[in-house]
Amino acid sequence: MPDLMPDETPAPPLSESRSVYLRFKRVFGDASATVRPNARKNRAPAGESVPYGLGRDPKGISSVMDGLTNDLGWSGSLAKSDLMLAWREIAGDETAEHSHPTEITDSVLSVQCDSTAWATQLRLMRSMIMTRIANEYPEAGIQSIRFLAPDAPSWKRGSRSIPGRGPRDTYG
Numbered sequence: 001m002p003d004l005m006p007d008e009t010p011a012p013p014l015s016e017s018r019s020v021y022l023r024f025k026r027v028f029g030d031a032s033a034t035v036r037p038n039a040r041k042n043r044a045p046a047g048e049s050v051p052y053g054l055g056r057d058p059k060g061i062s063s064v065m066d067g068l069t070n071d072l073g074w075s076g077s078l079a080k081s082d083l084m085l086a087w088r089e090i091a092g093d094e095t096a097e098h099s100h101p102t103e104i105t106d107s108v109l110s111v112q113c114d115s116t117a118w119a120t121q122l123r124l125m126r127s128m129i130m131t132r133i134a135n136e137y138p139e140a141g142i143q144s145i146r147f148l149a150p151d152a153p154s155w156k157r158g159s160r161s162i163p164g165r166g167p168r169d170t171y172g
Contacts, residue, residue, distance in 0.1 A: 079139035080104050087111075090132050095122065099147070107143040109133070112150075119149040 014022070069075050084104070088096040098114040099122060113119040122129070126145055133142050 075139045076141060079137045079141075083109070083133060083137045083140045083142070086136075090136070091122075091125075091129060095125070102148070104140070104142065107141050109142050109145045110148060111145060112148050114150065116149040119147045122147045 069078060083090070084101050087099075087101050091099065095118075098118040099111050102110045102112045104110070111122065113122060122145075126147075129145060130142070133140065133145075
């Protein structure tokens with residue numbers, strides 16, 4: 001037994017459980033004194049939501065859907081379909097009665113017209129229509145418009161057609 005100072009009293013013997021506890025505390029450290037690395041902090045990270053602070057208001061469904069369509073790359077396709085559906089507002093009521101958009105291929109809008117006269121009229125209105133499309137539907141990426149006249153009847157098929165060039169006046 002080590003020498004004791006005159007005013008020191010010997011420590012009472014420790015129980016087995018107490019000695020194991022103190023040994024674990026010495027080896028592994030004090031649980032209350034250590035900070036867990038994954039513990040949550042009581043402070044809010046910069047830019048995150050704080051109760052009654054900036055950024056706590058819920059976002060509207062339109063802003064959520066706009067973000068989703070931009071993230072997924074759908075904005076161009078949706079703008080093209082909106083353009084096709086809004087042809088009456090773009091071209092006007094009377095013009096839309098005699099024409100309708102058929103397809104968009106390689107940033108060219110194809111419009112089928114009822115007659116060659118309406119196709120010619122729409123060709124004259126091309127700059128006005130392109131300006132409206134560029135202002136209202138920039139995501140559609142339309143670079144040009146092609147106005148199609150109705151197809152002429154084909155005499156190559158049917159009961160009265162013959163193979164080859166057919167009868168011609170050969171002048172001798």
